[in-house]
Amino acid sequence: MADGGDVPVIGDKPVIERVAARPAEETYRSPGEWVRKNLFPTPFNSFLTVAFGLFVLFSARGLLNFVFSEERGWDAVRTNLRLIFTHAYPEEQYVRVWVCVGVVAVLAGLSLGLFASRGDGLRLRKIANGLNAAAVAIAVGIVLREPSVLVGADGETVRDGDGVVRQSFAEAMTDRWGWWLVAAIFAVIALALRRVPERSDGSPSAVQALDFAVGALAVPVISAWVYPWGHYAFADGEFIAEPGRTVAMSTKLPWTVMWVLAVASLIVGRWVRSRVDERVLARLRVVVSCTWLLVPFVLYWVVLRDPDLDWDRILTVDMPLALAFGIGGGIVLRWLTKDGIGEFGRISAVALLGLAAFHWVAAFMGWYPMLQKVRISFLLLAVMALLAHNFSGEAAKRRRLVLAWFVITTVFHYFATVMNTPSTVETPTEALIGGFAVTLVVAVFTLMLSFPLGVVLALARTSRLPIFRVMSTAYIEVVRGVPLITILIFFVVILPLFLPANMEISLFASATLGYTLFSAAYLAENVRGGLQSIRRGQYEASDAVGLSTVQRTVFIVLPQSLRASIPPLVGQVIATFKETSLLAIIGVFDILRMANSVIPAQTQFLGIKREGLLFVSLVYWVFSYMLSKQSQRLERRLGVGER
Amino acid sequence: MSISDATVAVSEELAARDDMIVCRGVDKWFGDFQALSGITATIKEQEIVVVLGPSGSGKSTWIRCINRLEAHQSGQIIVDGIELTNDLRNIEKIRSEVGMVFQQFNLFPHLTVIDNITLAPIWVRRKSRPEAEEQALSLLERVGIPEQAQKFPGQLSGGQQQRVAIARALAMEPRVMLFDEPTSALDPEMIKEVLDVMEELARSGMTMMVVTHEMGFAREVADRIIFMEEGEIVEVGTPHHFFTEPAEERTKLFLSQVL
Numbered sequence: 068m069a070d071g072g073d074v075p076v077i078g079d080k081p082v083i084e085r086v087a088a089r090p091a092e093e094t095y096r097s098p099g100e101w102v103r104k105n106l107f108p109t110p111f112n113s114f115l116t117v118a119f120g121l122f123v124l125f126s127a128r129g130l131l132n133f134v135f136s137e138e139r140g141w142d143a144v145r146t147n148l149r150l151i152f153t154h155a156y157p158e159e160q161y162v163r164v165w166v167c168v169g170v171v172a173v174l175a176g177l178s179l180g181l182f183a184s185r186g187d188g189l190r191l192r193k194i195a196n197g198l199n200a201a202a203v204a205i206a207v208g209i210v211l212r213e214p215s216v217l218v219g220a221d222g223e224t225v226r227d228g229d230g231v232v233r234q235s236f237a238e239a240m241t242d243r244w245g246w247w248l249v250a251a252i253f254a255v256i257a258l259a260l261r262r263v264p265e266r267s268d269g270s271p272s273a274v275q276a277l278d279f280a281v282g283a284l285a286v287p288v289i290s291a292w293v294y295p296w297g298h299y300a301f302a303d304g305e306f307i308a309e310p311g312r313t314v315a316m317s318t319k320l321p322w323t324v325m326w327v328l329a330v331a332s333l334i335v336g337r338w339v340r341s342r343v344d345e346r347v348l349a350r351l352r353v354v355v356s357c358t359w360l361l362v363p364f365v366l367y368w369v370v371l372r373d374p375d376l377d378w379d380r381i382l383t384v385d386m387p388l389a390l391a392f393g394i395g396g397g398i399v400l401r402w403l404t405k406d407g408i409g410e411f412g413r414i415s416a417v418a419l420l421g422l423a424a425f426h427w428v429a430a431f432m433g434w435y436p437m438l439q440k441v442r443i444s445f446l447l448l449a450v451m452a453l454l455a456h457n458f459s460g461e462a463a464k465r466r467r468l469v470l471a472w473f474v475i476t477t478v479f480h481y482f483a484t485v486m487n488t489p490s491t492v493e494t495p496t497e498a499l500i501g502g503f504a505v506t507l508v509v510a511v512f513t514l515m516l517s518f519p520l521g522v523v524l525a526l527a528r529t530s531r532l533p534i535f536r537v538m539s540t541a542y543i544e545v546v547r548g549v550p551l552i553t554i555l556i557f558f559v560v561i562l563p564l565f566l567p568a569n570m571e572i573s574l575f576a577s578a579t580l581g582y583t584l585f586s587a588a589y590l591a592e593n594v595r596g597g598l599q600s601i602r603r604g605q606y607e608a609s610d611a612v613g614l615s616t617v618q619r620t621v622f623i624v625l626p627q628s629l630r631a632s633i634p635p636l637v638g639q640v641i642a643t644f645k646e647t648s649l650l651a652i653i654g655v656f657d658i659l660r661m662a663n664s665v666i667p668a669q670t671q672f673l674g675i676k677r678e679g680l681l682f683v684s685l686v687y688w689v690f691s692y693m694l695s696k697q698s699q700r701l702e703r704r705l706g707v708g709e710r
Numbered sequence: 711m712s713i714s715d716a717t718v719a720v721s722e723e724l725a726a727r728d729d730m731i732v733c734r735g736v737d738k739w740f741g742d743f744q745a746l747s748g749i750t751a752t753i754k755e756q757e758i759v760v761v762l763g764p765s766g767s768g769k770s771t772w773i774r775c776i777n778r779l780e781a782h783q784s785g786q787i788i789v790d791g792i793e794l795t796n797d798l799r800n801i802e803k804i805r806s807e808v809g810m811v812f813q814q815f816n817l818f819p820h821l822t823v824i825d826n827i828t829l830a831p832i833w834v835r836r837k838s839r840p841e842a843e844e845q846a847l848s849l850l851e852r853v854g855i856p857e858q859a860q861k862f863p864g865q866l867s868g869g870q871q872q873r874v875a876i877a878r879a880l881a882m883e884p885r886v887m888l889f890d891e892p893t894s895a896l897d898p899e900m901i902k903e904v905l906d907v908m909e910e911l912a913r914s915g916m917t918m919m920v921v922t923h924e925m926g927f928a929r930e931v932a933d934r935i936i937f938m939e940e941g942e943i944v945e946v947g948t949p950h951h952f953f954t955e956p957a958e959e960r961t962k963l964f965l966s967q968v969l
């Protein structure tokens with residue numbers, strides 16, 4: 068960047084231009100040339116290519132024969148799809164699940180439309196290459212797989228002296244015409260894509276990756292309307308394979324609605340983005356982020372759980388309480404941000420914190436009864452009071468603090484009330500949902516709770532005050548030295564015994580708590596790595612312009628260190644996501660338990676386990692892979708320009 | 711050499727002004743190593759003082775003690791009538807009176823130029839955002855890069871970054887500016903643009919304390935030059951005195967090496 072501007076010249080063109088032109092030339096290499104250059108450059112490399120190629124083909128053949136074998140009971144998976152994803156959420160309330168999916172679809176579409184950066188896009192040529200590769204892979208697979216077993220008119224496999232009788236090779240090849248057709252369609256589309264002319268400015272034609280993904284998602288949705296794939300049945304708490312109704316038939320309408328919602332909100336997002344300036348966009352970003360943080364709570368506790376609100380109690384207890392805290396706290400905060408309150412304000416804030424802490428001590432000692440949410444409200448108020456001096460002075464800032472307090476109080480009291488209200492949805496097990504949904508819910512809540520905790524632990528561990536350092540180090544080292552399953556069992560089995568008499572904790576909550584405390588220790592270490600990567604000059608510059616320690620941490624240190632630790636943080640997110648499979652051990656009906664014990668126990672699918680496990684692995688893999696892909700994108704985007 | 715000798719060299723007009731920075735017998739140790747010993751000096755309001763000295767002589771340490779990036783162990787440092795003690799309130803007050811520019815710029819890489827400049831005015835000086843932004847834009851104008859407001863520091867040249875750093879310090883409306891080798895990390899062709907900004911700042915009546923190896927700047931702009939070696943002040947004088955008839959042998963040796 069500081070290269071002074073004189074570009075070296077070769078011939079009559081500056082070198083820079085040549086460098087820029089090179090990648091484009093590379094893509095024009097023909098496939099034959101590519102194969103020669105990359106697979107068979109030297110005799111030894113050719114040998115390696117052939118040897119490992121054979122190994123890959125051999126393994127692929129094994130997998131194909133396993134997956135497509137006539138003995139496989141894939142019906143066990145197909146029939147139980149709903150069970151695998153949501154467990155026994157009642158049929159007549161199922162629309163609630165779709166509402167959840169819809170809300171996420173809308174929010175995702177809006178966020179992507181508003182904020183996704185538009186890159187160079189996917190080159191059509193690249194997509195064509197991918198489709199070609201897929202076509203070739205399918206063709207190879209068709210040939211590789213052993214011919215199918217012959218089935219007689221009575222539905223039994225035909226046997227002779229040596230065992231089962233198989234089709235001839237030619238029969239097998241013609242029998243698999245459907246797959247040939249798929250491969251052919253891919254190849255034709257690829258050919259068509261290659262024909263698309265370059266853009267008028269000479270750059271290769273491309274589509275935005277996002278548009279491509281949205282388009283690709285339309286394929287399964289449309290296919291459900293065209294071909295009624297899948298089996299499906301779940302009625303009256305019984306799992307039955309019901310021939311007439313398939314997955315495609317019963318979910319094509321909801322999935323279409325979801326897709327349309329996502330696309331519509333994407334378009335709305337883009338439209339809004341094209342109308343507003345940077346400042347409004349920054350505000351929208353804050354609003355959308357906050358919405359994302361609230362959505363898991365709303366979806367789980369309000370939409371899925373459908374609380375049976377007791378309006379008498381709400382009007383006599385909950386509302387007055389919320390109002391008292393809102394207004395009282397608002398007055399306190401307004402007073403604390405008065406001009407010239409100075410030291411006295413800080414002392415009052417610390418006193419408030421002391422009071423809040425005292426209520427908690429009292430709770431555990433059982434001195435006096437108090438609603439849990441009152442204790443938490445005091446704590447929230449104390450934290451706000453400690454931060455208040457940052458908002459003193461200007462009237463608008465003071466108003467913003469008080470407003471923030473109203474919002475926090477409203478949201479907190481609303482959820483506290485909702486969470487303490489029994490649900491109207493009745494399920495056969497204690498848990499509201501199970502299967503993959505519980506995996507997602509536990510993972511999301513764990514991450515939302517353990518992130519702030521991890522950051523606090525990391526800050527404490529790098530703090531100058533020895534007491535914080537020692538406490539945090541001790542915590543992190545203890546947790547990291549104990550297996551997760553031990554922690555989970557502790558929280559599920561032992562913790563309830565220690566709670567004060569009036570406190571109860573559900574299996575779901577205690578498991579999430581265990582995961583949170585565990586994951587926080589690891590997150591803390593990752594964040595600490597980021598903290599250490601920040602140069603001393605950043606601290607000195609913050610001090611020199613007069614930022615306080617809190618301001619320095621919030622505005623300068625954390626944003627940079629979190630950015631620096633994105634790769635390990637995403638690693639931890641993926642790990643947490645996969646570790647939720649331990650839920651199966653402590654008695655939660657999660658996706659793994661469905662495949663491992665619930666489905667094999669059904670009368671029609673007795674003992675069929677491998678198919679389910681393979682499918683569950685696939686689900687885990689797809690999600691983990693998407694997460695890691697997203698993190699790469701995030702890293703690349705944050706790495707550009709801002710560093 | 712005592713402090714009274716030093717003040718003799720200063721013009722009477724200067725001596726009549728108020729004291730801005732007063733150091734009395736400042737000592738600073740890093741473990742066993744004494745980085746500053748008995749630093750005594752007074753910097754007057756609107757004065758431009760250039761601190762010279764060989765590498766490791768304690769110039770940075772001294773200048774960093776003045777806004778408490780380092781803590782001194784004994785002696786007194788008084789800035790604009792406020793003494794630097796462990797009292798956090800005094801440190802806060804002094805830091806908002808004193809702007810500092812670093813050799814490595816130390817801009818905040820994750821914030822745009824305008825956010826770099828407005829952050830402290832908004833959160834420390836409690837200005838409203840529009841007000842702070844207006845001020846930031848006029849400061850960017852003053853340092854000659856109004857068009858870079860929305861860029862990130864990593865997208866600017868070294869000279870531009872240092873000018874943003876100066877604007878960032880000025881946004882706090884300090885009464886004193888400290889510069890620790892502001893041009894040492896810059897390519898030669900960018901040094902001048904930064905020195906020009908500093909010169910303009912000097913003419914506008916800012917009190918400045920500058921550690922630099924730019925002898926031209928010292929000669930043209932400084933009211934006084936302080937020469938340090940091994941943590942001590944060796945000689946103090948006007949540029950004319952300093953460059954033509956230095957009194958101390960060590961000063962002469964230093965000048966013969968750098969000129």
Ligand SMILES: Nc1ncnc2c1ncn2[C@@H]1O[C@H](COP(=O)(O)OP(=O)(O)OP(=O)(O)O)[C@@H](O)[C@H]1O
Nearest residue numbers: 740741743745763764765766767768769770771772
């Ligand atoms: N944090 C520290 N810990 C230990 N010793 C230090 C520390 N900072 C500086 N020193 C020592 O104090 C002495 C003075 O350092 P200082 O950085 O003030 O020198 P300087 O005059 O600014 O030199 P330069 O021109 O190279 O910047 C040096 O010997 C240095 O090694």
Ligand SMILES: [Mg+2]
Nearest residue numbers: 769770771891
């Ligand atoms: Mg130095």
